[in-house]
Amino acid sequence: xxxxxxxxxxxxxxxxxxxxxxxxxxxxxxxxxxxxxxxxxxxxxxxxxxxxxxxxxxxxxxxxxxxxxxxxxxxxxxxxxxxxxxxxxxxxxxxxxxxxxxxxxxxxxxxxxxxxxxxxxxxxxxxxxxxxxxxxxxxxxxxxxxxxxxxxxxxxxxxxxxxxxxxxxxxxxxxxxxxxxxxxxxxxxxxxxxxxxxxxxxxxxxxxxxxxxxxxxxxxxxxxxxxxxxxxxxxxxxxxxxxxxxxxxxxxxxxxxxxxxxxxxxxxxxxxxxxxxxxxxxxxxxxxxxxxxxxxxxxxxxxxxxxxxxxxxxxxxxxxxxxxxxxxxxxxxxxxxxxxxxxxxxxxxxxxxxxxxxxxxxxxxxxxxxxxxxxxxxxxxxxxxxxxxxxxxxxxxxxxxxxxxxxxxxxxxxxxxxxxxxxxxxxxxxxxxxxxxxxxxxxxxxxxxxxxxxxxxxxxxxxxxxxxxxxxxxxxxxxxxxxxxxxxxxxxxxxxxxxxxxxxxxxxxxxxxxxxxxxxxxxxxxxxxxxxxxxxxxxxxxxxxxxxxxxxxxxxxxxxxxxxxxxxxxxxxxxxxxxxxxxxxxxxxxxxxxxxxxxxxxxxxxxxxxxxxxxxxxxxxxxxxxxxxxxxxxxxxxxxxxxxxxxxxxxxxxxxxxxxxxxxxxxxxxxxxxxxxxxxxxxxxxxxxxxxxxxxxxxxxxxxxxxxxxx
Numbered sequence: 001x002x003x004x005x006x007x008x009x010x011x012x013x014x015x016x017x018x019x020x021x022x023x024x025x026x027x028x029x030x031x032x033x034x035x036x037x038x039x040x041x042x043x044x045x046x047x048x049x050x051x052x053x054x055x056x057x058x059x060x061x062x063x064x065x066x067x068x069x070x071x072x073x074x075x076x077x078x079x080x081x082x083x084x085x086x087x088x089x090x091x092x093x094x095x096x097x098x099x100x101x102x103x104x105x106x107x108x109x110x111x112x113x114x115x116x117x118x119x120x121x122x123x124x125x126x127x128x129x130x131x132x133x134x135x136x137x138x139x140x141x142x143x144x145x146x147x148x149x150x151x152x153x154x155x156x157x158x159x160x161x162x163x164x165x166x167x168x169x170x171x172x173x174x175x176x177x178x179x180x181x182x183x184x185x186x187x188x189x190x191x192x193x194x195x196x197x198x199x200x201x202x203x204x205x206x207x208x209x210x211x212x213x214x215x216x217x218x219x220x221x222x223x224x225x226x227x228x229x230x231x232x233x234x235x236x237x238x239x240x241x242x243x244x245x246x247x248x249x250x251x252x253x254x255x256x257x258x259x260x261x262x263x264x265x266x267x268x269x270x271x272x273x274x275x276x277x278x279x280x281x282x283x284x285x286x287x288x289x290x291x292x293x294x295x296x297x298x299x300x301x302x303x304x305x306x307x308x309x310x311x312x313x314x315x316x317x318x319x320x321x322x323x324x325x326x327x328x329x330x331x332x333x334x335x336x337x338x339x340x341x342x343x344x345x346x347x348x349x350x351x352x353x354x355x356x357x358x359x360x361x362x363x364x365x366x367x368x369x370x371x372x373x374x375x376x377x378x379x380x381x382x383x384x385x386x387x388x389x390x391x392x393x394x395x396x397x398x399x400x401x402x403x404x405x406x407x408x409x410x411x412x413x414x415x416x417x418x419x420x421x422x423x424x425x426x427x428x429x430x431x432x433x434x435x436x437x438x439x440x441x442x443x444x445x446x447x448x449x450x451x452x453x454x455x456x457x458x459x460x461x462x463x464x465x466x467x468x469x470x471x472x473x474x475x476x477x478x479x480x481x482x483x484x485x486x487x488x489x490x491x492x493x494x495x496x497x498x499x500x501x502x503x504x505x506x507x508x509x510x511x512x513x514x515x516x517x518x519x520x521x522x523x524x525x526x527x528x529x530x531x532x533x534x535x536x537x538x539x540x541x542x543x544x545x546x547x548x549x550x551x552x553x554x555x556x557x558x559x560x561x562x563x564x565x566x567x568x569x570x571x572x573x574x575x576x577x578x579x580x581x582x583x584x585x586x587x588x589x590x591x592x593x594x595x596x597x598x599x600x601x602x603x604x605x606x607x608x609x610x611x612x613x614x615x616x617x618x619x620x621x622x623x624x625x626x627x628x629x630x631x632x633x634x635x636x637x638x639x640x641x642x643x644x645x646x647x648x649x650x651x652x653x654x655x656x657x658x659x660x661x662x663x664x665x666x667x668x669x670x671x672x673x674x675x676x677x678x679x680x681x682x683x684x685x686x687x688x689x690x691x692x693x694x695x696x697x698x699x700x701x702x703x704x705x706x707x708x709x710x711x
Contacts, residue, residue, distance in 0.1 A: 015057070094119060335401070499579070599671070
């Protein structure tokens with residue numbers, strides 16, 4: 001696409017150090033708001049790019065016209081019927097509209113709209129210079145930034161994410177006069193706080209990135225991340241380890257630095273007696289250091305810190321990093337040693353003192369509910385029920401340990417670690433960690449059957465309890481992460497192959513929810529109902545099942561499965577999510593066959609005919625009467641259906657849905673011939689009912705797998 005003619009625009013806001021999580025969000029939001037503001041004012045412009053560092057937010061627009069395009073504004077007035085009286089004279093509505101617009105009625109025109117003929121004021125607009133409009137556009141863009149906690153500084157009325165110290169606004173090589181928070185625009189940026197803390201002359205907007213690089217500032221976040229990767233890889237090779245740096249840590253380091261330089265460091269190997277997850281959490285969460293692992297994934301007594309300076313004496317920086325991490329590791333070792341003194345099982349009594357939800361009881365109450373549900377699930381999937389109940393009773397105990405109190409993200413990890421150290425079986429210990437998997441969208445489900453049982457029981461109880469008390473998500477709000485819990489439950493069932501009746505599972509979870517919780521939910525919703533507790537639980541189970549299935553729309557869409565395929569399977573309401581998945585994948589594969597398109601069209605036609613005839617009172621016969629088959633095409637279709645129906649039904653009963661659809665695909669040609677040669681709505685009611693019976697049987701055969709008319 002060719003960029004519009006014009007000069008590049010640069011806007012840079014120089015601030016005090018931004019919050020680590022705000023740099024990318026605010027830089028992107030500023031670029032989007034400036035671009036939208038310019039476009040909304042009718043400027044011809046190119047794409048906008050955002051830049052950001054801890055000390056600056058910047059926008060670069062590739063090409064921007066120096067003047068707003070000429071145009072017209074349109075103000076819709078009253079409808080003609082309301083604007084003119086019976087004699088064609090202006091009514092008060094028309095006179096008032098003209099007065100508000102500051103024009104005579106003669107200046108208005110009449111125009112046909114989708115809501116009838118109306119009076120309209122069309123005003124020609126002469127384009128204004130960019131220099132006139134940009135200050136207001138910039139001010140509005142800054143006002144719209146998502147700043148949760150703006151701060152004030154000095155004796156001024158304004159507030160922003162951080163105090164503003166300089167402002168650059170350049171259109172090509174010309175400074176556009178603007179003012180924000182008492183700071184007037186210039187062409188002077190600032191260099192690196194320590195290595196080039198002086199004004200940087202920006203000759204023109206396109207020179208910005210290189211001018212700042214010359215002052216030891218990498219303003220492009222992507223380039224800064226790439227430099228960090230290279231620096232970390234260089235030092236890791238020197239230290240003989242593999243860096244453990246995910247995208248989240250990389251982004252945090254990039255948002256703390258303007259000129260990143262990696263520094264190799266070490267720590268006392270005695271600290272390796274502490275579980276490496278705790279040491280890694282200490283390094284990453286508290287200091288944003290990069291841990292180093294050996295070839296087997298074990299933590300090495302070395303790490304990498306990323307400084308925001310190219311120092312002449314890197315040794316001093318290294319000693320500083322090592323000095324900072326030592327007391328952190330000492331704390332972690334103290335927490336670990338103290339936690340080991342108390343077996344996990346002894347923490348159970350203390351769980352009774354920790355409230356989960358007032359209407360749902362304590363964490364110990366929740367553990368009991370999950371343990372019983374885990375026992376039931378284990379019996380159904382062939383797992384050890386006693387192990388499942390025991391593991392579930394221990395699963396919350398690590399919440400009361402010192403280590404998890406310091407590092408909540410180690411929940412489950414420390415449960416596994418302490419369980420192993422205190423003599424629990426490896427299967428139990430592993431399940432204490434796996435109960436929380438998947439922890440996020442990219443995480444795998446629990447690897448063991450016991451872990452999957454606990455993961456399902458935990459999430460089913462959470463959903464049942466919180467829906468019961470009326471704490472379900474609404475709009476964008478989901479304070480208890482129930483959408484994530486529902487998807488995790490669904491994924492565990494599907495990917496783990498746990499053939500459980502979804503509604504039945506939820507009913508069992510709801511049966512353990514106290515009556516007080518059900519009453520609290522009704523009170524919170526301000527609903528008066530005559531439903532007894534059983535009916536209330538049944539309604540909740542249906543609601544939660546719909547909620548879970550809705551989470552699967554995006555899950556399957558990401559795998560390239562069409563929405564119509566999802567709807568087709570949803571229409572037949574499979575009782576288990578494993579069965580839902582099998583039907584879905586079989587139908588998705590079927591849609592790629594040559595027969596699919598014509599069979600889908602035929603099924604839509606069948607569904608329409610049956611619906612319309614039912615609306616007119618025409619009912620299909622109870623069975624097909626061969627004596628009423630008058631046309632060879634309908635006899636051929638009956639024979640074809642008889643030939644494939646039993647084989648298809650048998651395949652569907654064995655959950656071989658691909659095979660069932662393959663059998664039904666043989667109906668393609670005879671069904672097409674039937675519609676070409678047979679008038680379904682025959683004059684003879686008996687013949688008509690017989691033909692409708694044939695179509696009903698065909699529809700039933702397909703609906704045993706999915707309603708493919710919806711594909």
